[in-house]
Amino acid sequence: MIVDTLAIVGPGLIGGSFSLALKQAGAVREVLGVGRNPARLTVARELGLIDRAVDWAEAGQADCILLALPVGETEAVLKLLAPHLKAGAIVTDAGSTKANVVAAARAALGARAADFVPGHPIAGSEQSGPGAARADLYQGKKVVLTPQADTRAAALATVRALWEAAGAQVEMLEAALHDRVFAAVSHLPHLAAFALVDELAQRADGDTFFRFAASGFRDFTRIAGSSPEMWRDIALANREALLTELDAYVAALQSLREAVAGEDAEALLTLFSRARNAREHWIETQD
């Protein structure tokens, strides 16, 4: 047993899977659910993701509280929790951006921000909601924690132990670097996929284009099936890093455009070969 009581704010895919994994591992005795959507809490209880739905006051008495929410809601929810936090309670989150979440924790929690451990599990799916939760979602997946200079060591150790009990591999990154890295390898690709699909869909003869799209298009645009609300929040929360990545990507496309326009066969072959090799090298380091 790592903690006696765990409270999940927003028990859907992310929070519910955390709960199922920890229960299966015997790492927690009781899981409480809290949130602004009572219907979701009922479903979460029926699916066994939480043992009881509670209010903010009771949630604040849990040993550990996980926020599994769109990052834009972090500060508002922490403000609801703050007056009720018992001494020693640990708060953590599962948001896709970290610098803004750290700022929200400082604003909402004041001195208790030392008990806040910012986290980001690199797992998910286009599916969402309590029904999509599963005990093995984090098995073998990375979870990034971005502790601050004043984060309490014991709080960090507990959150780390919980994620490891859930099957994840925990890594530490500085919050700003986390945001830069995920802007490049996750947020930009999502926006690029949304943009490609939308640009075609907006054409008067778009149907002709979609009719001949095949498996390459399907995989390239899979992430354009993700939640629009979640990605709106992420784009805004990680705005600066994302703008830097968008500019770098547009510059890369412009330089590729020049090679095509100038019929520079050598430059195209070099770039395509370099990209394929880099991707093959990356795939070999996975799993």
Added chain:
Amino acid sequence: MIVDTLAIVGPGLIGGSFSLALKQAGAVREVLGVGRNPARLTVARELGLIDRAVDWAEAGQADCILLALPVGETEAVLKLLAPHLKAGAIVTDAGSTKANVVAAARAALGARAADFVPGHPIAGSEQSGPGAARADLYQGKKVVLTPQADTRAAALATVRALWEAAGAQVEMLEAALHDRVFAAVSHLPHLAAFALVDELAQRADGDTFFRFAASGFRDFTRIAGSSPEMWRDIALANREALLTELDAYVAALQSLREAVAGEDAEALLTLFSRARNAREHWIETQD
């Protein structure tokens, strides 16, 4: 039996799979192989993709000749075949671009260009070569034919019947429209994937970025594992349509950039929702 003898120029994944499917369907008696790589012909014969390796003169005596080659080689190969083409022989191809192939056929075949049926099977894989060929590659897949005003009706009917015997669904498009459509739904996504991977790989701290790349990145960049030579040829062969698509895509990314920079939550949600809906609608029309 649709044709007695079929010759495959370059029996690899595309040509070899065509041969296997037609043999399985009983649509051809004998398959000949020809090409500038004798070692590949030997492998193709050993794998049963062709019955015999022949020279250009004998290949020209086949009833139907399929070019399964990088599109950049079309004109040179047709010039090798042209002097040997028997009366009534049909020539077709499997190239990913069509306007340039049509021009190559006119240049190399002269009046016999009426016996040339331009084609493009929408099937493939990152794998290539004779060892990757399989009888079911075209099962349920689309094949686009782009006949010209002077294409002989009987030649078109035969090529259509062959692809249908191989399990494919045949569609007709005007060559220039074909090139526009595939620039948008295939060629541009390939270049966009290559560019994204290369841009990260070129960074001094690129390893940190790749270390946290996950399944979304893997799918988005899967097509960056494709053959650099083949994609160099396609980019050059379909240059004009591709430049138009690159410009449209960069404009779409710039407009998305403005929404992020201006923190226009509404515009982001609208765009992401429209893209997701369009993709869901497309997925429903597949299979």
